Amino acid sequence: MTYKIRYNPVCCIQMQKFFVTTNMKRKVLFLTIHSLKRFIMYASCASVLLLLAACGPIAQVNAPKTQQTVVVNPSFQVKVSPVPTIPTYRCGAWASNNAPGAYSNITIYARLTTTGVNGVAGATAKAIVHFKDTDQQLDQQPTSDDGGYVSFPLQLQGHQPRLLPATVDVIFTLNGQNINCTQAFFTPQ
DSSP: OOOOOOOOHHHHHHHHHHHHHHHHHHHHHHHHHHHHHHHHHHHHHHHHHHHHHHHSOOOOOOOOOOOOOOOOOHHHHHOOOOOOOOOSEEEEEEESOSSOOTTOEEEEEEEEEESTTOBOOSOEEEEEEEOSSOEEEOSOOOBOOTTSEEEEEEEOTTOSOTTOOEEEEEEEEETTEEEEOBOEEEOOO
16 A cells, blocks of 8 residues: 655645744743843842842931131231242253253253343353263353353263253352352253
């Protein structure tokens, strides 16, 4: 006895639809269960946090404390320090390049002024460079021009190590009085 199996396309399509809809239902059911588990987990965590917060100390709002009154002794107010007098001469020095190479040539500038910004002419200047291991007085002793400026050429020749600042003192002499400038500085790179 022989059986013949016939292919029925309508039946196959119906079977495919059944499997597709069954798989979709499983996926939807899985997603729903998964979402429910996630919701329960988040709700549990939030509940635990609320319980922990509830167990903590109760914050109390305190009224601000009254501030003590500050009293300044009247004798202190009588002893006012005097206003410093402005010096007759002021001067400053600076380098043409604050970050030169170790073997560069730079110029040290200085300016001497009197009350206000007026330059002082005719003052003699000298400069001393403070390197790491030695001090070097520059040979030139220029006289300030009408603007109060002087300049000193300086060949570094590797005297100062890289990244270590060096300073320069410039001192003006006018009518027998020495006037020290603020220091110039440079750091070889």
